[in-house]
Amino acid sequence: MRRLPLPLLLAACLSTSACVSLPIYPFVTEEDTARHRGYNYAQDNCAGCHQIGYQGASKNPQAPAFGQIQRSYSRTGLERELDAVSEVGHFGMQPRPISPTDRTDLATYIENLRRP
Numbered sequence: 001m002r003r004l005p006l007p008l009l010l011a012a013c014l015s016t017s018a019c020v021s022l023p024i025y026p027f028v029t030e031e032d033t034a035r036h037r038g039y040n041y042a043q044d045n046c047a048g049c050h051q052i053g054y055q056g057a058s059k060n061p062q063a064p065a066f067g068q069i070q071r072s073y074s075r076t077g078l079e080r081e082l083d084a085v086s087e088v089g090h091f092g093m094q095p096r097p098i099s100p101t102d103r104t105d106l107a108t109y110i111e112n113l114r115r116p
């Protein structure tokens, strides 16, 4: 079989969307997306004090790493705790509204943290 020159092959590949999207999208679940948003939220709002990874030192030595928070709460307990953080603030953090979506994303992120 005659081989196609590479640019032609790439063009053919890009013009059939299946070629581009099939290998990627079936493996990205809604949960992955929520985790990713939760990570970004934590990075922006919590990482100033907490280690938002599973373990390791927090910037504020009194703030537990998120892995420790994961081990301390059930999913329901975690969401309740996040509501409390949102309503009354905690330990130098001002109260700030955490929307229901952000709360779910954060809880999903924390719940799925894995020991490295």
Ligand code: HEC
Binding pocket: 042, 045, 046, 047, 048, 049, 050, 060, 062, 063, 064, 069, 072, 081, 082, 085, 090, 091, 092, 093, 106
């Ligand atoms: C200004 C610093 C600061 C920021 C910002 C901060 N925290 Fe904390 N947080 C702390 C400290 C300090 C503790 C530990 C206090 C203790 O247990 O004595 C804590 C504890 C917690 C706990 C555990 C509470 C408990 O009693 O078990 C949760 C859950 C929590 N933080 C969530 C968050 C989330 C989610 C964010 C981001 C939206 C956040 N924190 C941002 C300082 C902070």
